[in-house]
Amino acid sequence: MAELSKKILTEMQFKNEVLKCEYCEERPCKDGCPAGCSPFDFIMASRLMEKQDFLRAAAIIMKNNPLGGICGFVCPDRHCMAKCSRRDFDGSVKIPEVQAYIIQKAKELGGIPEFLKPRSNGKKVAIVGSGPAGLSCAAFLAQKGFKVKIYEEKKKPGGALNLIPDFRLPRRVIEGDIEFVKTLGDIEIETGKKIDRAFELLEEYDAVVVAVGLWQPVLPGIKGEEKAITMVDYLSNPKKYKFTGKVAVIGGGATAVDCAVTAKKRGAKSVEMFALETLAEMPLTEKEKQELFENGIEVSGRTTVLSINVKKGKILNLKTAKVKLVGKKFSLKDI
Ligand code: SF4
Ligand code: SF4
Known part of the structure; x- marks a missing residue:
């Protein structure tokens, strides 16, 4: 609490x-x-x-x-x-x-008000994925009288919501909203169920919605990147990793901040973010920037990482370069 x-x-x-x-x-x-x-x-x-x-x-x-x-x-x-x-x-x-x-x-004060359970329209919909898209879809379909079943591959529902660290989105808030969604109509969530061929569900359901999100990491394509940990791997289970030295985070968005702050909170000596944007340009809310400041995260803006240098299987350092914006040169005729 x-x-x-x-x-x-x-x-x-x-x-x-x-x-x-x-x-x-x-x-x-x-x-x-x-x-x-x-x-x-x-x-x-x-x-x-x-x-x-x-x-x-x-x-x-x-x-x-x-x-x-x-x-x-x-x-x-x-x-x-x-x-x-x-x-x-x-x-x-x-x-x-x-x-x-x-x-x-x-x-x-006694809970979220209950909504009327709609009358069934006799139709069934399967939803693959229980992230925000799957859950919202289930809520609106159920309120229109569809019987909805959500299939979730992982052990708990929530999808990408579960990657957001607790210090930014407390677990009980996720659980509370999922419980609320389930009250909106005939909704069942089956966890630990992987669906490989979603179209086969059409034999049993009137419609299938695939809402599995984007779980494939986007890698920068640089030398040594195989030694890096992807955002999904790290935020799915930060306890698996123990950092006590210096940590570098490549990227300047909200998930990069989540990785940086999580690493710092979990014992990293120092954390530095490398981003193409300057701190002022990074697509972050004021709250997210505040997290950076409060946790002493360093930011190297206008910087690209050229390689992760590895020796005997251990990361030595990063090779970086400063970048600058190249804009079109205007002449008076353009104005
Ligand atoms: S916080 Fe703002 S953007 Fe988000 S759901 Fe509420 S009104 Fe919409
Ligand atoms: S725009 Fe701002 S001030 Fe106006 S009603 Fe919305 S929240 Fe209130």
């Missing part, structure tokens, strides 16, 4: 964010949400902070986004927050954090 409470706004911080909301008639924040959630409506619903207010606000969130608890923790600030009217004034309302607070509060 301690780790979770660190990631949730305090009551005072929540009030502060809610008081910032202007309840803009045009709902620009809703336009920015890929899931169609309306921060205007859930902030408005929760503003008096009574039990019923939190339950109603949580229902508004989960109706549009059955993974609303998870999104409250991991949605980047380039969606709803980027459209918030207060953005250029004194900073956007911290909508994902407000959302996470509402869901957490609703759970503490």
Whole structure:
């Protein structure tokens, strides 16, 4: 609980964010949400902070986004927050954090409101993969009366959500949203079941949805890369690896930050990220950058790694080079 409470706004911080909301008639924040959630409506619903207010606000969130608890923790600030009217004034309302607070509060106050179980339409759908896409798909199909069965290869559902470290997305939040999805209709999840030939499921089901995600690592194609650990391998089971020296992370996105911070938290002496972007250009939220600063991660921007130098089976060092942006030269005629 301690780790979770660190990631949730305090009551005072929540009030502060809610008081910032202007309840803009045009709902620009809703336009920015890929899931169609309306921060205007859930902030408005929760503003008096009574039990019923939190339950109603949580229902508004989960109706549009059955993974609303998870999104409250991991949605980047380039969606709803980027459209918030207060953005250029004194900073956007911290909508994902407000959302996470509402869901957490609703759970503490007796749970997420139940949705009506739909009448069966007599059709069955198989979904291969229980990551965010598979779970969301199951939620919406089940609410339309389909009987849904999700097949998951791994021992626990969640897919790529399980690669996000606990310090950024607590396990109980993932579990809570999955439990909620299962209440939305006739949904069964079978774990530990690998499906090689998804089309064969059509003999038993009316439709099959393949939502297996992208698990193949993208390797840079450099000498020595076979000595590197891929992001999927590392984040799937960080306990398998013990680093006490220097760790290099190649990449500048959110998963690179997850690897870097996890390595540092788990005992690496120092961690350095090598990215083509500068720190300011890296596609990270303010929270993710904060994780870098708080954990003392070094960042070498505008840098490419040319090779991983190995001697007697051990990594010696990296060969790197600075890169620079090459832009088109404009002449006055282009302007
Ligand atoms: S755009 Fe921002 S201020 Fe306006 S309703 Fe949405 S969250 Fe509130
Ligand atoms: S936090 Fe995520 S799900 Fe919620 S409104 Fe913003 S973009 Fe949509």
